[in-house]
Amino acid sequence: MGTTCPRRWERIVTSAAVARTHAPSLLPSAEPLGLLRLDGSIDSGSELSMPSDEVLSTLHRRIVLGRRFDAQATALTKQGRLAVYPSARGQEAGEIGAVMALREQDWLFPTYRDSMAVVARGVDPVEVLTLLRGDWHCGYDPYEHRVGPQCTPLATNALHAVGLAHAAKVKGEDTVALVMLGDGATSEGDTHEALNFAAVWKSPVVFFVQNNGYAISVPLAKQTAAPSLAHKGIGYGIPSMLIDGNDVAAVYAAVNKAVAAAAAGGGPTLIEAITYRIEAHTNADDATRYRDRAEVEFWLQRDPLDRIRRHLVDRGLLDDEAIAEIDAAAEAEAATLRERMNVDTQLDPSDLFRHVYAEQTETLRRQAADLAAELALSKE
Amino acid sequence: MTTVAEPAVRPMANPSPVTMAAALNRALADALHEDERVLVLGEDVGTLGGVFRVTDGLAAQFGENRVFDTPLAESAIVGTAIGMAMNGLRPVVEMQFDAFAYPAFEQITSHLAKLRNRTRGRVALPIVIRIPYGGGIGGVEHHCDSSEVYYTHTAGLRVVTPGSPADAYSLLRQAIDSPDPVIFLEPKRRYWSKESAPLTQSDLRLDQACVRRAGTDVTLISYGGALGTALEAAEAAEDEGRSVEVVDLRSLSPFDDATAAASVRRTGRAIVIHEASRFCGYGAEVAARLSEQCFHYLEAPILRVAGFDIPYPPPNLEQHHLPSVDRILDAIDSLQWQETGARRATVGA
Numbered sequence: 001m002g003t004t005c006p007r008r009w010e011r012i013v014t015s016a017a018v019a020r021t022h023a024p025s026l027l028p029s030a031e032p033l034g035l036l037r038l039d040g041s042i043d044s045g046s047e048l049s050m051p052s053d054e055v056l057s058t059l060h061r062r063i064v065l066g067r068r069f070d071a072q073a074t075a076l077t078k079q080g081r082l083a084v085y086p087s088a089r090g091q092e093a094g095e096i097g098a099v100m101a102l103r104e105q106d107w108l109f110p111t112y113r114d115s116m117a118v119v120a121r122g123v124d125p126v127e128v129l130t131l132l133r134g135d136w137h138c139g140y141d142p143y144e145h146r147v148g149p150q151c152t153p154l155a156t157n158a159l160h161a162v163g164l165a166h167a168a169k170v171k172g173e174d175t176v177a178l179v180m181l182g183d184g185a186t187s188e189g190d191t192h193e194a195l196n197f198a199a200v201w202k203s204p205v206v207f208f209v210q211n212n213g214y215a216i217s218v219p220l221a222k223q224t225a226a227p228s229l230a231h232k233g234i235g236y237g238i239p240s241m242l243i244d245g246n247d248v249a250a251v252y253a254a255v256n257k258a259v260a261a262a263a264a265g266g267g268p269t270l271i272e273a274i275t276y277r278i279e280a281h282t283n284a285d286d287a288t289r290y291r292d293r294a295e296v297e298f299w300l301q302r303d304p305l306d307r308i309r310r311h312l313v314d315r316g317l318l319d320d321e322a323i324a325e326i327d328a329a330a331e332a333e334a335a336t337l338r339e340r341m342n343v344d345t346q347l348d349p350s351d352l353f354r355h356v357y358a359e360q361t362e363t364l365r366r367q368a369a370d371l372a373a374e375l376a377l378s379k380e
Numbered sequence: 381m382t383t384v385a386e387p388a389v390r391p392m393a394n395p396s397p398v399t400m401a402a403a404l405n406r407a408l409a410d411a412l413h414e415d416e417r418v419l420v421l422g423e424d425v426g427t428l429g430g431v432f433r434v435t436d437g438l439a440a441q442f443g444e445n446r447v448f449d450t451p452l453a454e455s456a457i458v459g460t461a462i463g464m465a466m467n468g469l470r471p472v473v474e475m476q477f478d479a480f481a482y483p484a485f486e487q488i489t490s491h492l493a494k495l496r497n498r499t500r501g502r503v504a505l506p507i508v509i510r511i512p513y514g515g516g517i518g519g520v521e522h523h524c525d526s527s528e529v530y531y532t533h534t535a536g537l538r539v540v541t542p543g544s545p546a547d548a549y550s551l552l553r554q555a556i557d558s559p560d561p562v563i564f565l566e567p568k569r570r571y572w573s574k575e576s577a578p579l580t581q582s583d584l585r586l587d588q589a590c591v592r593r594a595g596t597d598v599t600l601i602s603y604g605g606a607l608g609t610a611l612e613a614a615e616a617a618e619d620e621g622r623s624v625e626v627v628d629l630r631s632l633s634p635f636d637d638a639t640a641a642a643s644v645r646r647t648g649r650a651i652v653i654h655e656a657s658r659f660c661g662y663g664a665e666v667a668a669r670l671s672e673q674c675f676h677y678l679e680a681p682i683l684r685v686a687g688f689d690i691p692y693p694p695p696n697l698e699q700h701h702l703p704s705v706d707r708i709l710d711a712i713d714s715l716q717w718q719e720t721g722a723r724r725a726t727v728g729a
Contacts, residue, residue, distance in 0.1 A: 160466065160491070
């Protein structure tokens with residue numbers, strides 16, 4: 001006792017002092033980092049690295065396509081083709097910028113609001129909308145594009161991202177996992193457990209929080225008393241960034257930096273991107289009950305598409321002809337999606353009993369047979 | 381008339397050196413040795429070897445990349461195991477005690493149980509969650525819950541529980557090999573029970589029940605910690621002239637209807653015995669299923685000997701809560717024996 005205890009205490013005290021010395025570097029900036037000002041001009045003082053012109057052009061194009069996809073999904077919901085649709089309109093910079101910064105070998109763990117991001121990752125939009133059409137809980141193969149199923153319980157997928165990334169590290173794979181979260185999700189215990197585990201394990205994970213101001217109807221002020229959501233990183237020893245979430249160049253640059261750091265063995269990063277949800281929570285929500293029109297107008301003036309477009313046009317990287325071409329491509333994709341979604345899918349009720357276990361159990365075989373018999377009888 | 385076959389009896393061997401804790405330790409070591417994808421993680425499972433020493437020595441033998449302590453957060457232990465399994469590993473996680481697993485409930489029921497179904501079979505999660513459960517060890521509050529039905533009620537999970545050291549070894553090896561997530565419930569009051577049987581993989585499947593003791597008059601159906609009590613009661617009843625069969629369920633989900641129903645058809649009487657509270661307890665499902673399948677063979681209602689419908693008692697009162705040999709013998713006595721002749725005559729006519 002007499003000899004081991006003081007040494008152990010000494011170690012604890014010393015390591016804490018070292019951690020405290022490094023702590024200030026973990027804090028986010030006082031103001032959100034950006035690369036493009038509202039008028040599209042470059043913020044030359046930014047500590048973020050401006051993406052190449054080619055990347056900026058791609059980001060612009062993907063935002064146009066993403067916004068059109070989102071509008072089409074909203075329209076399909078109004079036509080009764082989707083059971084529900086949580087729109088990401090206004091959040092295109094976050095949805096597109098984060099996904100485009102991922103490498104092919106990386107994984108994306110999206111939420112229900114991130115259909116646009118999943119499509120940007122390359123998943124077939126019809127397969128993405130299978131969930132919201134109500135045909136099945138996940139329509140795509142997660143392994144095909146390395147995209148976890150869209151997660152409805154908040155923050156639970158942050159732990160899946162940490163586990164997957166930890167396994168990649170153990171196996172010596174160069175893979176980073178990015179999990180998408182919202183401001184509401186940062187109050188969930190799983191967010192905190194995921195931040196802590198990732199920090200302790202130095203897992204290659206990017207926590208990408210889109211702070212759109214509301215968790216359905218509850219504003220940020222009722223969600224947290226923290227100076228920013230990014231400040232939560234320091235409690236876990238995780239470096240954090242606070243960025244302008246409507247600046248796609250900044251989102252891309254920040255995620256790119258975090259992915260590179262994680263891939264280099266630097267562990268996780270927490271990014272808070274400040275943005276705004278222009279539409280209601282879903283088509284079933286009435287946003288006028290908790291926010292006024294002036295607020296929405298304020299954010300419409302900070303439109304992420306306008307900003308990147310102005311920048312590219314002002315620099316001569318984009319003209320009316322190119323914009324028309326991109327708009328036409330977006331229209332064509334929307335028309336194809338509309339056409340593919342405007343069919344009545346044939347669902348097989350016996351699917352209900354498949355994939356519950358690797359092999360169907362005797363009980364499920366009996367229940368499948370019962371339902372089949374019931375259906376056969378109703379057809380007679 | 382259905383042919384009533386003689387049961388294949390699998391008696392539990394006489395006490396000798398191997399404890400259930402040691403058998404589980406061996407199962408983990410063998411699995412870690414044979415399959416490099418297997419990992420063991422949880423609270424205090426590394427240096428300490430687990431609070432029940434089930435993981436004793438494994439970190440030293442297999443290294444901290446494969447057997448490791450996690451921060452103290454059960455939801456994260458299960459949640460990160462899900463991510464690891466998505467990336468090709470086969471995690472075996474330990475929840476320190478039954479009631480401490482509840483923070484992981486959402487990860488278990490909403491994700492672990494459902495991801496295969498959600499993704500139409502594309503994402504398999506071969507994960508084992510080991511949970512020491514049940515009472516009888518003088519544990520204080522939150523250390524003695526019988527939480528089995530929370531898990532058996534969730535489709536997509538396999539739930540198994542061993543009643544003996546040899547079975548603990550075999551079931552755990554099969555659970556780790558299973559392509560499905562398995563909730564592996566370890567009856568902590570049997571951790572130090574001993575058995576001489578060799579630690580090999582049984583020919584019984586993961587989802588099979590078995591007859592531990594043959595009898596002709598009544599079937600006791602039990603599992604986990606209460607199984608030993610049921611076997612003691614069977615011995616005692618023998619002295620009183622009743623021939624008692626004992627079925628060890630082993631797998632609580634799926635339920636092995638065939639083995640349990642065959643026994644009840646042979647004996648015509650059944651009692652389900654478990655520590656968990658009676659109301660909506662596992663015995664309710666067993667009694668309902670057996671009534672549906674064996675109604676015309678029954679000489680008496682199917683009874684349950686179970687814990688009371690109360691929060692788990694403090695250690696100095698738990699003996700009143702747990703199913704005892706006397707309580708089981710009383711239940712056997714109340715199985716309408718005097719009416720047997722009349723009933724048999726009616727069925728025969």
